[in-house]
Amino acid sequence: MGLGQLASRALLRSARLAASNPHHQFRRAIVTTPELHNSAESAAAEAHPEPDLPKRNPVAGARVHFPNPDDAIEVFVDGYPVKVPKGMTVLQACLMAGVDIPRFCYHDRLSIAGNCRMCLVEVEKSPKPVASCAMPALPGMKIKTATPLAKKAREGVMEFLLMNHPLDCPICDQGGECDLQDQSMAFGSDRGRFTETKRSVVDKNLGPLVKTVMTRCIQCTRCVRFASEIAGVQDLGVLGRGSGEEIGTYVERLMTSELSGNVIDICPVGALTSKPFAFKARNWELKGTESIDVTDAVGSNIRIDSRGPEVMRIVPRLNEDINEEWISDKTRFFYDGLKRQRLNDPMIRGADGRFKAVSWHDALAVVAEVIHKVKPEEIVGVAGKLSDAESMIALKDFLNRMGSENIWYEGNGPNPNADLRSGYIMNTSISGLEKADVFLLVGTQPRVEAAMVNARIRKTVIATNAKVGYVGPSADFNYDHEHLGTGPETLTELAEGRHPFYSALSNAKNPAIIVGAGIFGRKDKDAIFSVVDNIAKKINAVRPDWNGLNMLLLNAGQAAALDLGLVAESEKSIESAKFVYVMGADDENLDRVPDDAFVVYQGHHGDRSVYRANVILPASAFTEKEGTYANTEGCAQTTVPAVPTVGDSRDDWKIIRALSEVARVSLPYDNLSAIRSRIGTVAPNLLRVDEREPAAFSTSALRPEVKEKPDAAPFTTVVDNFYMTDSITRASKIMAQCSALLKK
Amino acid sequence: MASSVKYLRVPPNSASLAEARRRVFEFFKTACRSIPTIMEIYHLDDVVTPSQLRSIVASEIRKNAQVTSPKVIDMMLFKGTEELNLIVEHSKQRHHILGQYVLGREDSQDIGTKEQGSEFLKNFFRSNYF
Ligand code: SF4
Ligand code: FES
Numbered sequence: 001m002g003l004g005q006l007a008s009r010a011l012l013r014s015a016r017l018a019a020s021n022p023h024h025q026f027r028r029a030i031v032t033t034p035e036l037h038n039s040a041e042s043a044a045a046e047a048h049p050e051p052d053l054p055k056r057n058p059v060a061g062a063r064v065h066f067p068n069p070d071d072a073i074e075v076f077v078d079g080y081p082v083k084v085p086k087g088m089t090v091l092q093a094c095l096m097a098g099v100d101i102p103r104f105c106y107h108d109r110l111s112i113a114g115n116c117r118m119c120l121v122e123v124e125k126s127p128k129p130v131a132s133c134a135m136p137a138l139p140g141m142k143i144k145t146a147t148p149l150a151k152k153a154r155e156g157v158m159e160f161l162l163m164n165h166p167l168d169c170p171i172c173d174q175g176g177e178c179d180l181q182d183q184s185m186a187f188g189s190d191r192g193r194f195t196e197t198k199r200s201v202v203d204k205n206l207g208p209l210v211k212t213v214m215t216r217c218i219q220c221t222r223c224v225r226f227a228s229e230i231a232g233v234q235d236l237g238v239l240g241r242g243s244g245e246e247i248g249t250y251v252e253r254l255m256t257s258e259l260s261g262n263v264i265d266i267c268p269v270g271a272l273t274s275k276p277f278a279f280k281a282r283n284w285e286l287k288g289t290e291s292i293d294v295t296d297a298v299g300s301n302i303r304i305d306s307r308g309p310e311v312m313r314i315v316p317r318l319n320e321d322i323n324e325e326w327i328s329d330k331t332r333f334f335y336d337g338l339k340r341q342r343l344n345d346p347m348i349r350g351a352d353g354r355f356k357a358v359s360w361h362d363a364l365a366v367v368a369e370v371i372h373k374v375k376p377e378e379i380v381g382v383a384g385k386l387s388d389a390e391s392m393i394a395l396k397d398f399l400n401r402m403g404s405e406n407i408w409y410e411g412n413g414p415n416p417n418a419d420l421r422s423g424y425i426m427n428t429s430i431s432g433l434e435k436a437d438v439f440l441l442v443g444t445q446p447r448v449e450a451a452m453v454n455a456r457i458r459k460t461v462i463a464t465n466a467k468v469g470y471v472g473p474s475a476d477f478n479y480d481h482e483h484l485g486t487g488p489e490t491l492t493e494l495a496e497g498r499h500p501f502y503s504a505l506s507n508a509k510n511p512a513i514i515v516g517a518g519i520f521g522r523k524d525k526d527a528i529f530s531v532v533d534n535i536a537k538k539i540n541a542v543r544p545d546w547n548g549l550n551m552l553l554l555n556a557g558q559a560a561a562l563d564l565g566l567v568a569e570s571e572k573s574i575e576s577a578k579f580v581y582v583m584g585a586d587d588e589n590l591d592r593v594p595d596d597a598f599v600v601y602q603g604h605h606g607d608r609s610v611y612r613a614n615v616i617l618p619a620s621a622f623t624e625k626e627g628t629y630a631n632t633e634g635c636a637q638t639t640v641p642a643v644p645t646v647g648d649s650r651d652d653w654k655i656i657r658a659l660s661e662v663a664r665v666s667l668p669y670d671n672l673s674a675i676r677s678r679i680g681t682v683a684p685n686l687l688r689v690d691e692r693e694p695a696a697f698s699t700s701a702l703r704p705e706v707k708e709k710p711d712a713a714p715f716t717t718v719v720d721n722f723y724m725t726d727s728i729t730r731a732s733k734i735m736a737q738c739s740a741l742l743k744k
Numbered sequence: 745m746a747s748s749v750k751y752l753r754v755p756p757n758s759a760s761l762a763e764a765r766r767r768v769f770e771f772f773k774t775a776c777r778s779i780p781t782i783m784e785i786y787h788l789d790d791v792v793t794p795s796q797l798r799s800i801v802a803s804e805i806r807k808n809a810q811v812t813s814p815k816v817i818d819m820m821l822f823k824g825t826e827e828l829n830l831i832v833e834h835s836k837q838r839h840h841i842l843g844q845y846v847l848g849r850e851d852s853q854d855i856g857t858k859e860q861g862s863e864f865l866k867n868f869f870r871s872n873y874f
Contacts, residue, residue, distance in 0.1 A: 620872065654872065661861055662865070
């Protein structure tokens with residue numbers, strides 16, 4: 001809730017009180033926000049008790065869904081009638097009526113605690129003001145949000161809250177985006193009466209990510225509820241009572257959750273703030289850029305806050321279909337990796353084995369010369385985890401023009417199934433998982449592979465008691481699950497109906513099977529997929545109204561790579577290659593490359609593959625370029641440049657476009673829109689940004705029969721360190737600290 | 745050392761274009777003579793050679809080749825002399841020299857390696873933003 005909004009509301013109220021005042025016309029003239037005009041009119045309208053009041057808009061465009069139209073009840077908020085479904089609270093009804101009630105402990109996605117009392121409103125016929133967040137709206141209720149009684153009550157609550165709150169706003173990182181600050185400006189008293197000493201509370205150690213200043217805590221318990229309800233760790237709790245009440249970990253323990261960073265956002269005061277961001281910047285100096293995350297295949301929506309050329313922090317952006325309003329700790333804190341180990345100049349490895357910085361002109365000339373000296377079948381291109389669709393299509397087009405068909409995306413394994421889109425995306429969609437009632441996880445640990453998908457599964461499990469069966473190596477889950485087995489033989493048992501979990505699956509209305517992309521690396525993957533298809537067919541998981549057969553991808557570029565058909569003719573070709581073009585692929589094993597091969601590394605970090613490179617072409621990272629990424633459910637989204645590029649680096653697709661011209665096989669696109677229309681001819685779904693395009697067919701009916709049986713080898717852990725999965729996170733100091741804790 | 749240019753003062757206006765032209769050459773020679781000093785006081789040896797500096801000065805002068813009015817030439821000469829004085833007196837810092845005269849002038853420097861190719865390629869070699 002912004003200060004401006006609150007303050008303007010406070011102003012508005014005074015304007016309304018002054019409705020009988022002949023000067024109120026003048027007051028109206030000095031307010032400029034449309035919202036205020038609106039209410040000034042309504043103030044005028046209030047004078048005549050006619051029912052045709054001007055329509056007020058719900059706060060922040062909130063919408064209600066009436067599950068059953070008969071359940072609608074009508075309440076009056078400041079005289080406005082609103083229809084809300086039964087069971088909504090008074091606070092929600094006020095939101096629908098366009099009145100934002102001040103609050104601290106209430107949060108849309110958490111259970112109701114009702115302990116801050118900031119949301120007091122007056123209800124006709126009730127003797128005392130009521131806490132609107134905890135009071136269900138009843139038919140015909142007359143709610144008054146701006147009466148002197150309600151205001152007095154809020155002022156009193158503010159006074160109590162501020163009694164023990166330190167006056168350290170000037171050195172507090174929350175300053176400027178603090179609910180307590182905003183609301184005390186808008187609703188608080190203009191003087192203090194408190195002369196005693198304030199209490200102080202020992203700070204708690206919550207690990208390398210969350211900084212605590214517990215004296216600032218107002219005991220709203222949002223963090224406690226978040227930890228137990230969303231993150232699924234019972235680490236935080238309330239200790240003591242009355243003035244001795246504290247938030248803390250019961251024993252000296254760190255918060256071990258991949259979502260712990262979100263408590264920073266939900267804490268309404270500066271008690272929990274970001275440790276890496278501490279004292280680095282003030283939030284009003286930051287420029288926010290709405291972008292997306294590339295550390296996993298979820299594509300969480302983020303806002304990149306930058307100051308000058310530096311990314312200062314990353315915070316989540318609301319997207320109900322993907323990440324709701326949370327992001328994982330990796331997404332939130334890996335940004336310091338963008339400042340370390342960066343490649344900033346084109347470089348050529350000299351005869352002495354050392355890199356020498358050269359001009360772009362020379363670097364491209366060398367690469368173009370070498371690529372013409374090798375045979376087309378000896379040219380190989382590998383796109384890396386973080387590649388965007390534009391650069392992948394450029395790489396593919398360029399190497400195709402050179403005569404090579406061997407371009408692939410690292411981590412997709414040999415011969416990935418790229419023909420049928422339903423075979424590699426999450427068909428149910430991330431938000432659709434909430435409708436599932438039984439989950440079968442095959443060789444995937446969503447908690448480390450895609451933390452936001454895991455949060456969604458957890459939400460479903462908690463809300464509907466959905467069952468979860470898991471096949472894979474022993475793993476840490478934060479919800480109830482059954483570990484069915486470790487290898488493909490369990491799948492065979494399930495497919496044949498011999499396994500006890502089969503009855504749960506077959507009785508399920510909406511079963512969801514989630515297969516991890518780690519399977520792509522296995523030799524017997526076709527056999528495994530056919531077993532999974534069999535299960536899906538048996539339990540009727542793929543129907544016109546429900547597609548419960550999902551792949552959970554691992555990397556940001558993976559879905560787009562498969563959409564664009566970055567599939568090698570044969571991955572063996574790298575062992576006989578003479579020219580290898582590595583576009584940010586740091587997890588590809590370059591030891592297989594023959595010693596006399598010429599390796600070009602294009603990327604933004606001096607990570608693993610650079611050690612083998614002959615030429616380095618510095619590229620821009622995702623915070624510096626505009627690029628299209630498709631997430632695991634097939635939703636295309638674009639990043640937006642937030643900061644300038646580092647050194648002399650260039651955008652990935654531009655490098656390839658320029659190289660193609662130097663190599664005299666010019667690619668026919670000169671700008672983003674041209675390259676995007678080229679993408680449109682291959683994978684039109686990548687152009688429909690921010691929209692999820694479901695796959696046209698389902699695979700199971702179309703995949704060829706596979707005769708051989710899957711190996712007995714158990715599934716392996718795919719991501720062994722959640723915090724370090726790609727070149728940026730490996731360069732990050734904060735992620736290194738987190739991994740060190742993980743190993744302990 | 746610096747004394748050669750230190751006491752230059754405003755000369756009377758040039759009477760004709762020919763005289764202005766002669767003065768330009770004189771100025772160029774003075775500038776060329778102070779190049780070794782400039783190289784020394786700003787430690788330019790590792791970034792630029794004297795001959796490059798000379799061609800930079802020449803290209804600065806050629807930028808205004810189209811000017812024919814002796815008055816205007818005099819004015820620009822005065823400004824040039826002033827600039828040269830500032831440089832020679834070490835009133836500037838190294839990054840001023842680098843930023844104004846040395847870096848970002850690839851166009852003038854590698855005239856020999858003149859770029860063939862499309863607009864895209866030329867822009868690409870210049871910067872990432874186009
Ligand atoms: S630490 Fe923050 S979120 Fe937790 S109870 Fe205190 S004020 Fe609320
Ligand atoms: S928001 Fe209602 S009591 Fe805290």
